[in-house]
Amino acid sequence: KEWITINLIMDKVRAKEFSFNIYTDENPEQIGFYCLDADYLQPFNKEQYADPGMLLDDYYSGADNKNKINQRVASLIKSMNTKIDRDRKKVEKQRNELLNAEDREKYKIYGELIIANLHKAPENHKLTVVNYYDPEQREITIPLDPKLNLSQNSQKFFKRYNKLKKAEEELQKLIEISLNEIQYLENILYSIEACEDIDDLEDIYNELISEGMMKKKSKVKKTKEYKPEFTTFISSGGHEILVGRNNLQNDVLTFKTGKKDDYWFHAKNIPGSHVLIRTEGDELKDDEYVEAARIAAYYSKGRNAGSVEIDYTKKANLKKPPNSKPGFVIYDTNYSMLVEPNITGIKIKQ
Template sequence: MAFDGIVIANLAKELNDTLTGGRIYKIAQPEKDELLLTIKNQKNQYRLLLSADAGLPLVYLTETNKQSPMTAPNFCMLLRKHISNGRILKVTQPGLERILRFEIEHLDELGDLCRKTLVVEIMGKHSNIIFCRDDGMIIDSIKHVPAQMSSVREVLPGREYFIPQTQDKQDPLLINRDQFLKVVFGKPMKLSKALYTSLTGISPLIAEELCYRASLESDQPANTMGEREQLHLYHMFELLMEDVREARFVPNIVNNGRIPVEFSSITLTQYRDLTCRNYDTISMTLEAYYAAKNTVTRIRQRSSDLRRVVQTILDRDRKKYELQLKQMKDTEKKDKYKVYGELINTYGYHVEPGSKSMEALNYYTNEMITIPLDPMLTPLENGQKYFDKYNKLKRTAEALESLLKQTHDQILHLESIGAALDIALSEEDLVQIKEEMVESGYIRRKNTGKKVKITSKPFHYISSDGYHMYVGKNNYQNEELTFKFASGNDWWFHAKGIPGSHVIVKSEGAELPDRVFEEAGRLAAYYSKGREAGKVEIDYTEKKNVKKPNGSKPGFVVYYTNYSLTIEPDLSGLTLVD
């Protein structure tokens, strides 16, 4: 997980700088595994979120308050009894463990000065918040862990607190060169895994980053590395640890468009092709990252029903299309039957009654062919039988030609809706996509009596040279951009042969620099089904060359004059205007 020892070290530094000397003003437990502490320090008020949720353990400062239950849980009441109005002495991290220790000074019932420790363990499903006496004995914890649940360590009142040494890992802040070379390069496993399984607090993300900085293949076996490569990796590792010791942190989030990919307290050079945003504090980083992640997850969940409908109809239409293609292939025999009928009418007077076949010269190819006959029919009747087969297959082919086009167009339309669902980032985006599906007959409209309000707008980017570029999020926006918003000399971009967004570049009557064409092409590639490909072919032309066929689905266009370029899906260098 990205919430590794380095992020915890960054948090310890921030919380020490912010909270040391502060008094705990309020203690709340808004969720089963979550605490919210309000701390006053030097006339400022801070809220500290501590979550031991197995799926998403978190620690960060926030300005957001949460509603607490009417009756406080027992653990919350215990903390209020002991450390309400207590003073935070310091926040520490043992080694590079994913653990924060809050040392708190308070007065007991007799007015004597006492110390307690609140330990927050950020360890995935084993995360916990443990309240201890100064001598290390556990008073209570937000999660009780009896012997039946863990053979390594019990977390119960009256037990001694200790950090479980479940793995033979070295402290990255204390390890020397010889130890590093021995524990990392002595393992017959891929290099990145050897790093994060040998060193405390080093996540797979940081292990990959170290390999990238050292220009080494992370999946190469560690025990096959040469001495020079080993020393180079150790040098990169030592530079990183020096940054941690000196608290030279760079809290940041790496984004792929608007989708957060990773967060860290160090610069992630392995993501050069993606955009990176730095933050002033690690708390701001964590809050922004998980808020964005939650938004993406929520939209994915909300769009799941629409995706299911699209996929179900797509699967049905694809099967139907394959069947129609097979039927169309069968109609290719029609011309053969027509020739048989013509040849029988021309040469049939030579055929003996009861014959099962006849030989005739095909005057279309100047070759002799054998024509099967029904011995129970006359030559004239055999000829008419072949003409009947021809006419039946001809009518079938004409009907299938129209059906094939309808089915193919619907498949393309559904794929374009699927592409729009992939780039939807808000409830408003889903509302417009759902409206298109209702109007296309894919789902029924709920009779609520309310008119659907559309507030979703296209993406708006500014190019490196200051040109305005617009990207449709769905078929309705594509059509609006191309045929109502764009003027004749504006430029239109679209991924060739695959579903994707229309991209409009406002030219304002000027000749666009080459870089603008490249950036618009990258936008069209990124907002298409080819986003994950290394290169995408893009068609582009002036808007005046783009036409909409009569009766076509929303967003469908044709063009006969265009240029093409092949480019990587990439948003770097582009500014998104909210």
């Protein structure tokens, strides 16, 4: 087979059948450029040039841009990983504090047992009494503050109990906030890793600036309403399937582009793109749901997994809580399916 390919190339050279092409894969990533029509590079896409000089300019300009993107992506990934590690340590500390707060019941028991035994005299700054809260009624020794009388000691224990109770409620809220922050940062990290071009990267920078996670390097002029160009596929039934490539795009796709009868897809419990299939009022075929789910799996953190669970529901069932992070939605009515993260055979709109 290799000799056949070499002979074909030599035949084209002898016949001076030159054709200047840049070849790209489906992402699209540049594979290389050739001065011949390299049929053996199928099924890669090709862009043909009449002028080899223009081809070289475009190819190396694209490579240079790719290098710049890679450098900025690496810097952002490092920054996001640092923030995620910091928040995980914060959650660990908060959970340890929560365990201490959950130990508060003993202070309430100390206070109540002291009140029930005010007639008893303490020994060596301790009070040994029967623990009425113990099913076996065993004795318990309560440490006392020698500067306080029994009544004051009981009040001190009650205050500690109430303080820890309040701390537990506050810590539970803080842990939830921290976990949501980690989830958000992991979504950002996925978007960074999935960047396809400089525009995607700029979207992420703008989002981080708006969230106060990065400083503006210079004064930014006000631009028109944000209207991203979504990656678009065509289902086997002829319906558009749109993909948001970052949180800003996801918000616009889901809440400004989608109509109430469109179907929304997202990888379950992992970072990924919002995917929307436009129904145009039609009844979708079963295959179309699977195609949209496969796209959602492919454009998710689970791309390299054997299968990914996908949630899907009508756009009308989605809600965005006030003041929530970009890309965040909630829903309580949905279907799920397990699919392979594979977009082979699904037509991409040119």
